[in-house]
Amino acid sequence: MLRITELRLPIDHPPEALPAAIATRLKVPGKDISRFTIFRQSVDARRVGAPSFIYAVDVEVKREAELLQRFAADPHVSAAPDMTYRFVAQAPAGGLKTPRPLIVGFGPCGIFAALVLAQMGLRPIVVERGRAVRERTQDTWGLWRKNTLNPESNVQFGEGGAGTFSDGKLYSQIRDPQHHGRKVLTEFVKAGAPAEILTLAKPHIGTFRLVSMVETMRHEIEALGGEIRFEQRVADLLLQDDPAQPGMRRLRGVRLASGEEIESHHVVLALGHSARDTFAMLHEAGVAMEAKPFSVGFRIEHPQSLIDRARYGRHAGDTRLGAADYKLVHHASNGRTVYSFCMCPGGTVVAATSEPGCVVTNGMSQYSRNERNANAGIVVNVSPADFGGEPGDPLAGIAFQRRLEARAFELGGGNYEAPAQRVGDFLAGRPSTQLGEVVPSYKPGVRPTDLSTALPDWAIAALREAIPAFEKQIKGFSLPDAVLTGVETRTSSPLRMPRGDDLQSVNVRGLYPGGEGAGYAGGILSAGVDGIRIAEALALDLLAAEAGGQS
Template identity: 45%
Template sequence: MIEITNIKASLKQGSTEESCLKACKREATRLLNIQSQDIAHIALHRKSIDARKKSNVHFILSARIELCDHAQELACVETLNESARKNIHLIDSDEPHFPQPDTIGRRPALRPVVVGAGCAGLFAALTLAHAGLEPLLIERGADATRRTRDVEHFNRTGELNESSNIQFGLGGAGTFSDGKLTTGTKNPLHRLILQTFVEAGAPREILWDAKPHIGSDILPAVVTDIVAQIENLGGEVCFNTQMVDIARTTAGAISSITISSQDADGQKHEEVIATSQLILACGHSARDVFALLSQRDFSLQRKTFAMGVRIEHLQCDIDRAQYGSAAGHPALGAAPYKLVAHTKNGRSLFSFCMCPGGQVVAAASEAHGVVTNGASLHARDGANANAALLVNINPQDLPGDDPLAGIDLQRSCERRAFEIGGGAYRAPAQLVGDFMAHRPSTGAATVAPTYPRGVTWTEIDPCLPAHVAETLRLGIPALGRKLRGYDHPDAALTAIESRSSSPVTIMRDSSCRALGAEGLYPCGEGAGYAGGIMSAATDGIRCAQALIADLR
C-alpha cells in the first residue's frame, strides 16, 4: 500500500469526502506517473486545516492507495526522486484487530470483571469479550437513556443523582463532553478504536479528520451499541451497580469484589463476586474507590493534575481570529484552538477540552459542589466557544503526604464554588476584564454564559487556589497575543473546572499489573494512565491484552 501525504486542496476541493478523494486521486496519478485505472482502491486517511496564512486557508490531505498490480507499488516508489519521496511511502496494510478466542491459553475458572463503563472500561470489556472470556462489566451509573434523563433533570431542577450524572454512567465523563477524539499520543490501536466507533454509529469522518469528534448528541447511541456488542459476544453488563469492597488472598492476589445494586423498588442489595482478574477503570471522579483502595492498602501515589475555569467567547470571534476572511466557510466549521502560555511565576496556563460552538455543562457528582466541564453537539453550531483554562497542581503544592490530598483540594474548591454561587448548583462567574482588575462582575456583556444551572456574577478568586488565580492573570494577556481577542474583557469565566484529570495514580508496572496485587489491572484516566477518550480506550485494550497474556 502507498501513502501519499501533504496533498494541498482548496476549501472547495476539500469540502466533502468525494471531492477530497478526487483531489487525492488526481495528485496520485501525477506523482506516481500512473493512470487512474491502475488504482484498485483509494481511501482518505487524514484531513487537516492549514490556516497559518489567513489569506490562503486550505486543507492538507493524506491518502492510502492500493494498485491493481501490487508489484507496481514498489516500482512506482523506487523511481521517485528524493524530493517526491518525502511525501510518498510504502506502508504495511495490516491493521490491529481484537484478539480471538483461540489466542487464549488457559481459560480462567472465574470470569474477569471490569469496573467502570467509561471508554477505558468499555474497550477493555470489548477486548475480553472478543477473546471469548465473557467478562462482567459493572457501572455505578445508568445506561445512556436513563443517564440522559438524569442529566436533563439536574439541569432543570438542581436535584443531583450522585450515581448518574455528567461524571458517572455509560460512556463515562466523555459521553457528555463533546466526544473529542484528539490525542497527543500515537498508537496503532487508534485506528481500531476509530473503526469500532464508526461501526457503532459514529460519523465516518472521524477516520480521517485530524481533530475528530463525535458529539454529545451522537455518543450515547454509540456507546450503547458497544455494550450490545459486548453482550452479543457473551459478556454481561450491569448498570446501577457499584463496587463497594475488594478482597485479596493472604498473598495479596485479588479474590473477589463486593457489589451493591438497587432494584426497581429502590431496595439495595449486596453480592460478593468471586474473581481473580479485575480491570479497574473507575474514572477520575470515583473518589469512594480511591478511599477504598487507600483503606485496603493498595499502592497509591499523588500525581500532577490541573484546576482552573471555563472561558467562553463568541464563536464567530474565534473563527475570525483563526481563519481570517475564510471564517464562516461551510467546509471549515467552527474553529478550535489549543493554547499555552508560560508565565513569569514559573507556572503554565493552558487550554484543555476546547468545545467549538458548544456549551459549559454542570458536571457535579457530589452534593453541594459546583463542577464545570464543556460539551459540543456534533454540529458544533452554538453561539459560544468554550474551553478549560487550567494550571497544574503539582504533588509538592499539596500538604502532607496523603495520596488523596488532591481530592481534598478539589472537594474544598468545589464546595466553595457552590457557596459563592449562592447554592442550587449555580456557578460563580466573572468577566475577564473584571477578573484582571480584581473587581466583582455584576452581569454579562457580549458573551452570555451557557452553564445550564445559571451563574452568579461575583469574584471567582475565593474558589481558586492562589497560584491558579495568579497564573490566570499572568497568562490570559499572553494568550491574547497568540490568538487575537482571546483576552477581550467581555469574555466570561465560569468556575470551577476541577475534574480534568485524576489527582491519584494507582501504581502498576510496565505490563499494566498493579503493584502488590496480583490480578488487578488499574486502567484509564481514573487510575492515572490516560487523558482523554482515545488514550483511555487504548489503555483499556492494553490492560485487557495484559490480562490475556497472563492467562497464557
Template identity: 50%
Template structure:
C-alpha cells in the same frame, strides 16, 4: 499500499469526501505515473486545515493507494520525483484487530470483572469479550437513555443524582463532552477504536479528520451500541451497580468484590482478574484502595475555570477572511503559556460552538465542564483554562490530598454562587482588574443552571488565580481576542484529570496485587477518550497474556 501526503485542496473542492478523493486520485496518477485503471483502491487517510496564511486557508490531505500488483507499486515508487519523495512512502496494509477467541484450555474458572463503563472500561470489556472471556462489566451510573434523563432532571429541578450524572454512567465523562478523538500519542489501536466507533454509529469523517470529534448528541448511541456488542459476545453489563469493597488473598491478589445494586442486599462476586477502570471522579474507590493497602500515589493534575468567547470571534482569529466557510465549521484552538513564575496555564477540552455543562457528582459542590453537539453550531466557544497542581503543592503526605483540594474548591464555588448549583462567574476584564462582576456583556454564559456574578478569587488557591490572571494576556498573544474583556469565566473546573495514580508495573498489573489491572484516566494512565480506550485495550491484552502464560 502507498501513502501520499501533503496534497493541497481548496475549501470548495474539499467540502466532501468524494471531492477530496478526486483530488487524491489526480495527485496519485501524477506522482506515481499510473493510469486510472491501475488504482485498485484509494482511501482518504487524513484531512487537516492549513490556516498559517489567513489569505490562503485550505485543506491538506493524505491518501492511501493500492495498485493492482506489488510490482506496480514498486515501479510507481521509483517514478516519484525526488522533490516529492518525502511525501510518498510504502505502508503496511494490515490493520489492527481485536483478539480471536481463546482456546477452551485457557479460559479461567471465573470470568474477568471490569469496574467502570467509561471509554477505558468499555473497550477493555469489548476486547475481553472478543477473546471469548465473557466479562462482567459493572457501572455505578445508568445506561445511556436513563443517564440522559437523570442529567436533564438535574438541570430542570437542581436535584443531583450522585450515582448517575455527567461523571457517572455508560461512556463515562466523555459521553457528555465535545467527544474529541484526537490524541498526541501514536498507537496501532487508534484505527481499531475509530472503526469500532463508526460501526457503532459515529460519523465516518472521524476516520480521516485530523481533529475528529463525535459530539454529545451522538456519543450516547455509540456507547450503547458497544455495550450491546459486549453482551452479544457473551459478556454481561450491569448498570446501577457500585463496587463497595475488594477482597484480597494473602498474596495481595483480588479474589472477590462486593457490590451494591438498587435496594438489593450487597452481593459478593468472584473476581480473580479485576480491571479497575473507575474514572477520575470515583473518589470512594480511591478511598477504598487506600484503606485496603493498595499502592496509590499523588500525581500532577489541573484546576481552573471555563472561558467562553463568541465562536464567530474565534473563527475570525483562526481563519481570517475564510471564517464562516461551510467546509471549515467552528474553529478550535489549543493554547499554552509558560510563565516566568514557573507555572503553566493552558486550555483543555476546547468545545467549538458548545456550552458549559453542570458536571457535579457530589452534593454541595459545583463543577463545570464543556460539551458540544456534533454540528458545533452554538453561539459560544468554551474551553477549560487550567493551571497544573503538582504533588509538592499539596500539604502532608496523604495520597488523596488532591481530592480534598478539589472538594474544597467545589464547595467554595457552590457556597459563593448561592448554594443551589448555580456557578460563580466573572468577566475577563473584571478578573484582570481584580473587581467583582455584576452582569454579562455581549457574551452570555451557557451554564444551564444559571450563574452568580462575583469575584472568582475565593474559589481557587491563590497560586492558581495568580497564574490565570497572568496567563490570559500571555495566551492572547497566541490567539487574538483571547483576553476579550467581555469573555466569561465560570468556575470551577476541577475534574480535567485524576489527582492520583494507582501504581502498576509494565505489564499493567497493580503493584502488590497480581490479577488487578488499574486502567484508564481514573487510574492515572490516560487523558481523554482515545487514550482511555487505548489503555482499556492495553489492559485487556495484558490480562489475556497473563491467562495464556498461566495455562502454559
C-alpha cells in the same frame, strides 16, 4: 499501498486536484495510480485568512517497490501500515473453568475492555455504579434544569463515562504502534458513528450520538455472552497474600455495596477520574497509588463567530471548515504553565459535579457544533507540592480539588449555580455585578462575582498574565464581555496506580488499573485504547492460568 502525507490544497480545490497532487508528489503519470483512499484530512489555519486542507492518502500505484526505494529519504512517502486488528487469543471451545473476568466501570476504557474480551469469547462481567445511559441522561438533566444532583448518576458516573457528556473528541497524541486507535474508531462506526471519523484529523461525535452508540455496543457485549450490571458499586476487594511473592497480594474478587461477592481473579479497574470514594477504598486496601499532577482553572466563553474570524478570516462560516477551534499555551513568569483544555467549538459549559456541595465545570458539544458560543478550559498546572496535607498522601489531590469545588459552590450561591465573571473585570481585579453581551451557557445558571478567591493566588496571577498573551494569537480573546465560569478541576485524575509491563498493579496480582482514573488516559480515544491493551494482557494471563490448571 503507499502512504503519502502532507499534501496541501486550498479549501476550495476541485475533486480532481487531489489525485493530481498525488501523481505530482510521486512523479508518475496519473494513469499509473489504480486507486487511493483518504487516510486523514486536517485543516491548517496557521495563516489567518488562508486556511488549507492537509491530506494523508493511501495509494495503490504501479511499481510500488521501485517508488519506495526512490523516496526512501522522503519522510512523507512510505509503505502504508497494516492496521487490521487481530485478536491475541480466543476462549477454549469448552468455555472457561476459571472465574470470568470482571470490569469495574463502563466508560470508554471499560467498554472497550469488555467488548474485546467478549469478542474473544471470554464473557466478561461489568459492574457500573451509575445507571444505564438513558436513565443517566435524565438524572444529568435533573442537575442542569432543576438544581438536583444524583451522586450516583450524573456527568461523571453511569454508562458511557464522563466522555458521554463532552465534545466527543476522538483524537489523541498517544503513541499507538499497534493501531488500537483504529480499532476504537472502527467499532464506533459500526455502532453508528459517521464514517468520517475514520479520516478526519480531529473527529468528534457529540453527546446525542454517543448515547445511542454506547447502547449499541452494550447490546453487542451482551449478545456475545457478556453481562452488564448497573447501580452496582464496588465497596471492597477480596485479597489474599501470595506465598510465592512476599509483599505481593492476589485478587480473588470484589464485594459490592449490597454485600454480594463476585469471584474473579482478573479485574479491570476502569473507574474514571472522579470515583473518589473508590480511590479511598483502594488506598485502604493497600493498592499501590501515588499523587500526580493535573490542572485547574476556569471555562472561558466567546462568541463562536469571533473565534471563526480570528482563525479563518474571510473564510469564517465556510461549511467546509466548520466551527473553528484553538490550542493555546503560555508559560507564565511565576513558573506556571497556562493552556487551553478540552476546547468545545459551538458548545456549552456544563455542570459536572458528582458530589453534593461542589461546583465543577466542563465543556460539551453536539455533533453539529452550532451553539452560539465557543468554550474551553483555561487551566494552570498543579503538582503534589501544591496539594497540602501529609507528604506522600496519594489522596491529597482529591482533597485539593474538593476545597476548590466547595469554594465555587459557595461563590455560586450554594444552589449549584456557578460563579462567573467578565474577562474585563477579572483582568482589572474588580468583581462583576452583571454580565455583558456574551450570554453564559452554563446550566443551571451563573452568579456574577469575583473569581479571584476561587483559585490559589498563583493560579489567578498566571491566568491574568495568560489571557492578554493569548490575545496575540486569537484576536478578541481578551474581549471584556467574554465570560469566565468556575471551576474546572477534573482535567485528569489526581492520582496514578502504578502497573507493570503486564499492566497489572505492581502489588496486587490480577488487578488491572486502566483508563483516566488510574492515570493512563486523557480522553475517549486514549481510554478506549488502554481498555483494548488491558483486555489483551488480561486474556493472555487468564488463558495461561486456564491452561496451567490454576484456580
